[in-house]
Amino acid sequence: MHHVGIPVSDLARSVRWYEDVLGIAPNGVTIAAANPAIGAIVEVENASMRASFALAGDNVLLELIQYDNPEPEPFTGRNCDVGVMHLCFEVDDLDAAHRDLVSRGVYVNADPAVLQDGDGVDAGPLAGTKILYLRDPDGIQLELFELPDDTGNDNP
The missing domain is CATH 3.10.180.10 (2,3-Dihydroxybiphenyl 1,2-Dioxygenase, domain 1)
Structure with a gap:
């Protein structure tokens, strides 16, 4: 790429x-x-x-x-809309990144979540991964992603 x-x-x-x-x-x-x-x-x-x-x-x-x-229209896409993509950035410490984002006034969609099997989630090889979605100044969705310690850096 x-x-x-x-x-x-x-x-x-x-x-x-x-x-x-x-x-x-x-x-x-x-x-x-x-x-x-x-x-x-x-x-x-x-x-x-x-x-x-x-x-x-x-x-x-x-x-x-x-x-x-021409003058662009504001971003209004939802994560479920066809063609809406997001960028995902891997971080070492998602909790620290979350605290930093909040202290800077960055919009985060929700508190970080840990992917675990159960309650409607089949996490598969990503079990234990922490995720967080945030928005840039135009409302574009971005993701932060922390792999669990035991997976090393083997991306799925």
Whole structure:
């Protein structure tokens, strides 16, 4: 995977938020585009956009994109809606991350949960994993994920 593109309403605000809250600093690459060829590729008539890239982890770039034209509509997708995706970031200590997010005023959907078999959950190989969902400044869903100690770093 090369990058994940995230349309945002305010590029400068989102760049600051992703760096300050998630520690994902811009890598110095920014682009701007406003021509018919780009508009055709993204299927947005008269598209004009600016983007900033930031390295998330060892090898995935986030591309934060602000469309200046046409004016974007606010994000309203629910996690269950087709096409709505989320980014998941692995953390070493989800409880500490949760406390930090709350102290910063970041919107978290609910307190962290531990995936355990029972009560309507079949956790399978992810039993013991802690999860937390939060929202960025545009309401885009993000997930934090802490694997249990006994699984090491063997991702499912």
